[in-house]
Structure formats: structure tokens, C-alpha cells
Amino acid sequence: MDRFQHPVISRRTFFAALTAILVPIAVACTSLIARAQDDPLPSWNDGVAKKAIVEFVEATTKEGGATFVPAEQRVATFDQDGTLWVEHPMYSQVIYCLDRVPDLVKAKPELKDVEPFKTVLTGDREAIAKLPMHELEKLLAATLTGMTTDEFNAEAAKWTAAAKDPRWKRPYTELTYQPMQEVLRYLRANGYKTYIVTGGGQDFVRVYSEATYGIPPEQVVGTAGSTTYSYGEDGKPILTKEPKLLLNDNNAGKPEGIHLMIGRRPVAAFGNSTGDREMLEYTMAGDGARLAMLLLHDDAEREYAYGPAQGLPDTKVGAFPQELYDEAMKDGWIVISMKKDWKRIFDFE
Amino acid sequence: MDRFQHPVISRRTFFAALTAILVPIAVACTSLIARAQDDPLPSWNDGVAKKAIVEFVEATTKEGGATFVPAEQRVATFDQDGTLWVEHPMYSQVIYCLDRVPDLVKAKPELKDVEPFKTVLTGDREAIAKLPMHELEKLLAATLTGMTTDEFNAEAAKWTAAAKDPRWKRPYTELTYQPMQEVLRYLRANGYKTYIVTGGGQDFVRVYSEATYGIPPEQVVGTAGSTTYSYGEDGKPILTKEPKLLLNDNNAGKPEGIHLMIGRRPVAAFGNSTGDREMLEYTMAGDGARLAMLLLHDDAEREYAYGPAQGLPDTKVGAFPQELYDEAMKDGWIVISMKKDWKRIFDFE
Incomplete structure (x- = not known):
């Protein structure tokens, strides 16, 4: 006789019962194994x-x-x-925006004599760090907006795969x-x-x-x-x-x-x-x-x-x-x- | 007489025969039940x-x-x-906003002579339906904003639990x-x-x-x-x-x-x-x-x-x-x- 045709135990009840039995066992086993295995935070000192x-x-x-x-x-x-x-010496995304400037100027040559692009193109990090906020906002707007989301995703993915932090x-x-x-x-x-x-x-x-x-x-x-x-x-x-x-x-x-x-x-x-x-x-x-x-x-x-x-x-x-x-x-x-x-x-x- | 002592049909042969008959039936039944139960969309007609x-x-x-x-x-x-x-005859959230008006006027009695609250208080659904968009926006702003998120959640939950659609x-x-x-x-x-x-x-x-x-x-x-x-x-x-x-x-x-x-x-x-x-x-x-x-x-x-x-x-x-x-x-x-x-x-x- 098919157990699912049992007059008292329906298929649903059967599985519910099975789940009720097996899940706690599985959970208990997993938790025992987890306890036996290493510390979840091995790179942390005790403290x-x-x-x-x-x-x-x-x-x-x-x-x-x-x-x-x-x-x-x-x-x-x-x-x-x-x-x-790591966020020092500068947020990665700001470096992305700076790195985008040469391509941006190639596409729109009229930008090369306009701030903040002019200063960014010099590569002089000290001068760049001194750019006023409204010039930085122009830089962010020019490199992070004005394209489709697909174009942006492709550019950002390409940069992320290639760019390297200079210290490490x-x-x-x-x-x-x-x-x-x-x-x-x-x-x-x-x-x-x-x-x-x-x-x-x-x-x-x-x-x-x-x-x-x-x-x-x-x-x-x-x-x-x-x-x-x-x-x-x-x-x-x-x-x-x-x-x-x-x-x-x-x-x-x-x-x-x-x-x-x-x-x-x-x-x-x-x-x-x-x-x-x-x-x-x-x-x-x-x-x-x-x-x-x-x-x-x-x-x-x-x-x-x-x-x-x-x-x-x-x-x-x-x-x-x-x-x-x-x-x-x-x-x-x-x-x-x-x-x-x-x-x-x-x-x- | 025990049928398993029958001189021709041995106990083993009997069970083999029984199995040969019953197993395909059981399999067929199970698969039929499974098909009926496994239909993930039982409220849909075939089409x-x-x-x-x-x-x-x-x-x-x-x-x-x-x-x-x-x-x-x-x-x-x-x-x-x-x-x-269901969205007819009117979106539930609009009914929520209308239902909030009496409490709103109780808290700020000066609203009772101001549109759109004045019309909403009459309960005249036809007049309410004719309110111009800028009056409706006032209604939404007054009933959906100006409170903390916790206050709003509590009000909306209370209404959701109590309010009933008039048809069903x-x-x-x-x-x-x-x-x-x-x-x-x-x-x-x-x-x-x-x-x-x-x-x-x-x-x-x-x-x-x-x-x-x-x-x-x-x-x-x-x-x-x-x-x-x-x-x-x-x-x-x-x-x-x-x-x-x-x-x-x-x-x-x-x-x-x-x-x-x-x-x-x-x-x-x-x-x-x-x-x-x-x-x-x-x-x-x-x-x-x-x-x-x-x-x-x-x-x-x-x-x-x-x-x-x-x-x-x-x-x-x-x-x-x-x-x-x-x-x-x-x-x-x-x-x-x-x-x-x-x-x-x-x-x-």
C-alpha cells in the first residue's frame, strides 16, 4: 500500500513529521561540527x-x-x-574618477583647458588634492553620469580588474x-x-x-x-x-x-x-x-x-x-x- | 490451511506474484497523485x-x-x-488616506473647513472622486507624511487589520x-x-x-x-x-x-x-x-x-x-x- 494513501497519515503530514524529526538532527549535527571546526574569526586576537x-x-x-x-x-x-x-590615501572611487579623465578629454578635447580636468591631467596629486569642492563635483558628474548604466558598469568593471593600489x-x-x-x-x-x-x-x-x-x-x-x-x-x-x-x-x-x-x-x-x-x-x-x-x-x-x-x-x-x-x-x-x-x-x- | 503451505504455490512465489501485480499499480497511483499534487499552479486553467x-x-x-x-x-x-x-473600485491606500481624515481633523480642527478635508468629511464618494489632483496631493501629504516612520507603521498596521472591502x-x-x-x-x-x-x-x-x-x-x-x-x-x-x-x-x-x-x-x-x-x-x-x-x-x-x-x-x-x-x-x-x-x-x- 502506498503510504501516501494511508487514511490517517497524509503525504503532507508524513513529510511534516519527517521534517520535524530530521531538521533538529541536522541542525544539531551542523552545530556540533561547527563547534568542532575552527573558530569563525581566526584572524582576530582574543579580546x-x-x-x-x-x-x-x-x-x-x-x-x-x-x-x-x-x-x-x-x-x-x-x-x-x-x-x-582600505580607504587611504584616497577612496578608490575618487581614483577611478581621476583615472577616467584622459579618456574623457580624448572624447571631448575642449575639456583639456577647463578646470578641474586641466589640473587632473597634470597628474600633480598635491594640486588635485587642493581642488575646491565645486570643481570636484564637476569631476564626479563628468565621470559618473551622462552614460547608460550598462556603459558605466562595463567601464567600472574594466577599471576594477586592472587598477592597482600603489603601496601593495x-x-x-x-x-x-x-x-x-x-x-x-x-x-x-x-x-x-x-x-x-x-x-x-x-x-x-x-x-x-x-x-x-x-x-x-x-x-x-x-x-x-x-x-x-x-x-x-x-x-x-x-x-x-x-x-x-x-x-x-x-x-x-x-x-x-x-x-x-x-x-x-x-x-x-x-x-x-x-x-x-x-x-x-x-x-x-x-x-x-x-x-x-x-x-x-x-x-x-x-x-x-x-x-x-x-x-x-x-x-x-x-x-x-x-x-x-x-x-x-x-x-x-x-x-x-x-x-x-x-x-x-x-x-x- | 495456511495458504503458504500450499504444495504448488510456495510462499516465495506467492509474494513474487503479488509484488509483480501490486508494484506497478502502486507506482502508477503514486505518480498520478504526485502529478496532481505537484501541479504548482492548481488555480490556473490549462492554456x-x-x-x-x-x-x-x-x-x-x-x-x-x-x-x-x-x-x-x-x-x-x-x-x-x-x-x-484587487484595485477596484479604488486603490486600498487611497481608502486608507480617506479613512485617516476624521482623526486628522480631530487633531487639527482648523482643517475641517479646508479642502480637500471638508469634502472628504462629507463622505460623498462622488464629490471625493471629483477632487482635483492638487487637492488629492494635499490629502496624501497630510495622511502619509509628517509623522515618524514608527508612527506611520503602527497606524497603517492598525488600519490594515481592521478595514474591510465593502463588496467581499x-x-x-x-x-x-x-x-x-x-x-x-x-x-x-x-x-x-x-x-x-x-x-x-x-x-x-x-x-x-x-x-x-x-x-x-x-x-x-x-x-x-x-x-x-x-x-x-x-x-x-x-x-x-x-x-x-x-x-x-x-x-x-x-x-x-x-x-x-x-x-x-x-x-x-x-x-x-x-x-x-x-x-x-x-x-x-x-x-x-x-x-x-x-x-x-x-x-x-x-x-x-x-x-x-x-x-x-x-x-x-x-x-x-x-x-x-x-x-x-x-x-x-x-x-x-x-x-x-x-x-x-x-x-x-
Whole structure:
């Protein structure tokens, strides 16, 4: 007799029963194996930071616990520049924009005597660093907008594959922090959806986020401009990137962007600079177990040292002021010391 | 006498014979049951529409096939009003806004003599329907903005739980189309991420999308306004909904919103009106197997009948003009006839 024709046990009941028996066994086995296997954070030294991450994950995933967070609410957000990868001496995307200028001038020769393109073409980094904000905005508009999304994606992918950081002589996408990659994987293995919430361009970061961090484009929230839908010469739909800002995903823009793009308050958030402050505040204002972490770049030897918190050198790129450090201490956010908490910085070391 | 002691038919022979007879019967039964149970779209009549859905799913998920789509690229987008649930005689969200007016006037009595609130308070649906667009915009701004996101979510959830459609006398969230619920589940069971891409308010739809469609808030793209981050009286961060439009998620706004919020071109898209046209065009312009479907409301008896395509009555709510029907026919989009393609409309039938 077919068991599914059993008068009492329907096919559905049978499978439900089987699932009820097998799933807990599978979960128990997986958890035993996981425990026996290595530490999920092998690149972290034992200390307050590592302990906080592990305790947070355990507190929020232990079924029946007071601070349990249902799987669908497990949202963790990560700033990118300076939190997941190197941001000094300059954000990679700014280097992309500078690198685009020669091609841009080739296409529009009239630009070669116009600022900021004239200065950028000299290659004089000091002069470039002194360009006023309104000239820099012209540079961003000229290199990041005015083309179709497909054209932009192709250009950015080509650059990302070829460009190299001058200090490590490696693609920028290899300059991600191994300890943070471990945190991303550890959270995902525990049912967390990991998001990038970056002041960088949303379209730019989406080009490499999946391959670099295992974070798909739909989980990248960033500074975003509008696009315009129209039809190309072949009649096919195209989206053109416009120089009109929709979301400046820095400071207050981070929680605003999280609401717009995710619609849930994160349970954990990671940053490294003043631009991440509001995201961490917003995260911590929710109920239950929460985790807010800030990475302090205090390792001039293995990476860079800048603050100006804790007497570290001041910087315009990814500043971590003492005021932010004090807020962290007061509010129970964890400051990660790159020097003390990280055994190694990069995967290739 | 025990039949197994029969001198000619041994016990072994008896069972062999029994097995030879029973096993094929059992197999046939199981396979019949499986076929009946495994139909992923039981509320659909056999026909072009059902066949197109099944063939699309098979074509895009068969490993090694020419039209295989990797799991991470399986994005399917659904309009909501008129595609996933009833939109006639009026969009649910507009009814929400109208229903909010008495409380609004109670809080701000000076509004009771001001348009459009004065007309809305009369309850005269005909007069309300005649309100000019700029008065309706005032109504939307007053009922959908000016409060924190938490306050809005609480109000909208309360209304959603209590409000009932006057024709079916059921909560609006029960007026979802059972055949479309089956498509959502069928696609998800085949590795698709299902998104709502609605002209309705993103924040409004996110309130019930998970419970109603199994679609989490982060997979709802809709018309969205900006929010402002600040601190409440208790010092806790709040997000306030502002009357400033960021994305009008209709017509060209749909592909623009998809790019902004998802960053991938859908492989399948479902709509029912002229506001979905650009989303379907954008979807179909990608390479490989694609599916674009439009639901035609041609069933006055079980739901509503409106077009004006195919000689159906004209409407201001979810119009499906003949021009759109012709584009569908020309470009290989599938038109679903509610009357012919759907065995039943609602789960409660």
C-alpha cells in the first residue's frame, strides 16, 4: 500500500513529521561540527571586540533566548571605505574618477583647458588634492553620469580588474580586511543578511560587491543619483545616469538610506568614521541585543594610522574624531583596534 | 490451511506474484497523485498563460540548458494593485488616506473647513472622486507624511487589520489573487527572488507584504518619499516622513526604481496596466529566456471588468488600453485573461 494513501497519515503530514524529526538532527549535527571546526574569526586576537561579536551572534540566534532575533530580522550593515577595505590615501572611487579623465578629454578635447580636468591631467596629486569642492563635483558628474548604466558598469568593471593600489601593488578588491570578511561570513552563516551601506557610489560598489564580499547588488545601499528611462537608437530601453542626487548616503543619509532601501532597522552595524555615527545610533536605538562597532586605524605599519581620536594623526579621509570615540565609550559601542585586535589584515599576507 | 503451505504455490512465489501485480499499480497511483499534487499552479486553467509560466521556469532553471539563469540573477517583479490584489473600485491606500481624515481633523480642527478635508468629511464618494489632483496631493501629504516612520507603521498596521472591502466584507489583505500567490510561491521554490514593484507607497505596502505575500520589506520597491533623521524628545533617533518625493514608481519610474533598489534587470515581470509598460519592456530587453505578463480584468462576475482594451469598460484606476494590448501581442508578452485562465480568484472561495 502506498503510504501516501494511508487514511490517517497524509503525504503532507508524513513529510511534516519527517521534517520535524530530521531538521533538529541536522541542525544539531551542523552545530556540533561547527563547534568542532575552527573558530569563525581566526584572524582576530582574543579580546573585547572578538568576544562582543561572538556573544552577539550567540545571543541573537539562540532559539528561545530572551534576545533571540527571528531570521528575517537579522540585518547587519557595513560601511565600506575604511571598514571593509582600505580607504587611504584616497577612496578608490575618487581614483577611478581621476583615472577616467584622459579618456574623457580624448572624447571631448575642449575639456583639456577647463578646470578641474586641466589640473587632473597634470597628474600633480598635491594640486588635485587642493581642488575646491565645486570643481570636484564637476569631476564626479563628468565621470559618473551622462552614460547608460550598462556603459558605466562595463567601464567600472574594466577599471576594477586592472587598477592597482600603489603601496601593495594589488587590485583594490584584494585590499579588503580579512577579519571583516570573516565577520561577514560568520554573520551570514548565522542567518544574517549582510548589507553594505556606503557613502561611495551605489552603482560603483555594486560592480564588484558580489565577487569581493559575497554581497549581491541588491544589498548595496550607497550614494545614488537618479536615472532616466528612454530608448536607444535600436529602440531598446536604456537607463541613463543623471547628475541629480537622490541619496547622499553619509551621516544622517545612512539611516535614511537604510529605511529607503531595506525598510528594517539593522541589529548590527559596523563603521569607522564620523559618517557612520548616525547609522550606529539608529541601530542601537532598537530593542534587544545590538552590536555597534567602529574600526580605529591605529596601525601605521601594517595599514595606516589616522584619527584624530586617541592622538592619532588627523585626516580628511575617514576621520574618526575623539568626540566619536567618546560617544562610542558612553553608549557601549565597541572600538576595534586594528593593531591589537587583528592578527592579520589581508588575505594575501 | 495456511495458504503458504500450499504444495504448488510456495510462499516465495506467492509474494513474487503479488509484488509483480501490486508494484506497478502502486507506482502508477503514486505518480498520478504526485502529478496532481505537484501541479504548482492548481488555480490556473490549462492554456497559453499557464504553459508560458511553467515553460519559463523550466527553461531558466534547467542546469546546463541554453537559457539557464544562475540563481542569483533570478529576479521576478510584480506590480501590486490589480496584479496581486484587487484595485477596484479604488486603490486600498487611497481608502486608507480617506479613512485617516476624521482623526486628522480631530487633531487639527482648523482643517475641517479646508479642502480637500471638508469634502472628504462629507463622505460623498462622488464629490471625493471629483477632487482635483492638487487637492488629492494635499490629502496624501497630510495622511502619509509628517509623522515618524514608527508612527506611520503602527497606524497603517492598525488600519490594515481592521478595514474591510465593502463588496467581499473581508480585510483587503485577503483580496489577493490565489493564482498569483501560486506564481509567487512557484517562482520562489525555483530560486527566484520575488519583488513587489508598485506605484503604491513603499512604506505602506511594506507594512503587510511579508504576511500577505511572503515578500519581505526589503523586496518592496514603491513610490517613496524622503525621510529626515533627527532625535526625539527622549534623545532617541527618529525618522520623519517628509512630503518630498524621491521616486514615483509608475511608468518609467518602475525600471528606474528597479535599478535604484535592486540593481539587476528582472528576468520576469508581471503587471496589469499602462503603469507597468516600461517595467515589462525593460525586463524583456535582457538576453535569454524572459517572461512578461499582463493581467486583463475581464471578469465582472467574479471580480471586475475594465480595460478599455478588448472593448472592456474604460477606467481611471488601472487602465489597460488597447495600445498596451497591441504592444503585448507584438512583443510576445502574455495576456492573462482572469475569466478564462483562472479557475478561482481568491483563496476564500
